[in-house]
Amino acid sequence: MAAASWGVLYAAVEVTWAVTGTTVQWKEHSAYAPGVQLFLAALALLAGGACLAGTRTLADLGRVAVATALTTALPVFVVGMNGLPIHFVTMTTLSGIESTTGLAQVLLNTAGVALLLLVGLSHRRRLRGDCPRCGRPHAGASDGPLAHPAASRAPGRTRVAVYLLMCGLLPWAGAKTIWTLGGNALGVAGDDWQRTTSVGASGPSKATASAGIDVTVLAAMVGIFLLLGLLYVWGQVFPRWTLFLSGRRVPRLLPLIPAWLTGIPLTMYGAVLTVMAPLMAVGVLPEIKPSPPFTSGSGITWFVEFGGLAFGGLGIGLIVAARSYAARTRPVCSSALEVTQPE
Incomplete structure (x- = not known):
């Protein structure tokens, strides 16, 4: 409905x-x-x-x-x-x-x-022929009580895969951090980067930049926090530092919805950038003309590739982690458990 x-x-x-x-x-x-x-x-x-x-x-x-x-x-x-x-x-x-x-x-x-x-x-x-609610075959209605599995962390292979995908953020975040701190990278001077990005920037953006943290890197760190929650037990049971929520079960869709809804578009965006940069480098696609703070086409091409690795890695990582989280936390109708109980 x-x-x-x-x-x-x-x-x-x-x-x-x-x-x-x-x-x-x-x-x-x-x-x-x-x-x-x-x-x-x-x-x-x-x-x-x-x-x-x-x-x-x-x-x-x-x-x-x-x-x-x-x-x-x-x-x-x-x-x-x-x-x-x-x-x-x-x-x-x-x-x-x-x-x-x-x-x-x-x-x-x-x-x-x-x-x-x-x-x-x-x-x-x-x-x-399965239950549309829990996905398990069982007789009876599908609106009864649900049984939730015990909290568990993701399998080792899943964790390793997600960590490797997270490494795609390093070149992109590294370049932005260097510029924010006033250094030079990819032919871009830190002073020029700060001058260009400060135009129209909000107060919080300027505050984080003054601390040497690019605001988009900070947003990526939020994505990493979500990733870790999907991989470990504290993403299923509220930890102690959540005060009044401590020990309560985390609503299953609370991390899954943002993970799926940001992971899918990030993966698409990252895939486009990752493919586009090599095609520009070999001349199949026209090279992007440099504009401040960039001084060369090659610098822009490299940064496009860095962005593709970052966004694609984070997006795919979210999808992989969310898939594991969904499988580990999927509740089952109590009637389905009764069917599988030995006589």
């Missing part, structure tokens, strides 16, 4: 924007065309209707139709939430919102992706 309501709301907003000619920012210098907005409205209605139909008993053709609608709509809205990390950084650093409608569009897409993923997972479980 929530996904169907989202589809109606999304369609109403898109049609209103298209009819009134409201500018909805897509990228820095481009906006959604009215035709695209109307297409997205129709797709949202189709996806919402499929979600509503997926809760009923359907024939084979109906199941295929629901699955097709969800698999068609989901990638489109995933692309639409690509700007979520950028908006997150600008809001947390109090740098201001560049486009209110652009932010609203990203949030609408993000909400849709979360709901469609949950409905798609439930639909897939129904097709396999």
Whole structure:
């Protein structure tokens, strides 16, 4: 029902924007065309209707139709939430919102992706004959009490993989830290970097810079904190330093939702940058013309590659860690445990 309501709301907003000619920012210098907005409205209605139909008993053709609608709509809205990390950084650093409608569009897409993923997972479980709630086969209703597994840390292989992916942040964060501290890297002087980035910067951004910490590096550290919570026990049970919450079970979706919703767009963004930089280096793509504080095209190319490794590594790391966390914390209906108990 929530996904169907989202589809109606999304369609109403898109049609209103298209009819009134409201500018909805897509990228820095481009906006959604009215035709695209109307297409997205129709797709949202189709996806919402499929979600509503997926809760009923359907024939084979109906199941295929629901699955097709969800698999068609989901990638489109995933692309639409690509700007979520950028908006997150600008809001947390109090740098201001560049486009209110652009932010609203990203949030609408993000909400849709979360709901469609949950409905798609439930639909897939129904097709396999499993409980749509816990994913385990059992008789009886699926609205009874849930049994939660004991807290545990991620397997060693998962932790090693995530640590290696986190290392992708080092070149990007290292270069930015050098510039913030006044040093030179990639042909960029620290003074020039500070002078350029201080224009229009917020108070918190200037405060962290004065301490030698770039604000975007600080935002990446928040991502690392989330990663560690997904890997270790304190991400499942509130630790002592959380005071009144200490010892309580962490709501399962509390870390999973931000991990999935930031991990997916970060992975996409990082993949584009990682591929784009080598293509620019060999001349397949035109080299980006240097602009202050950069003094050479090669410096920009290297920094693009550093950004790809950082964003892609953090994004994939979040997805890998979230997948492990979801498997380790998945609750099971009590009736399913009764089925597996030996006689």
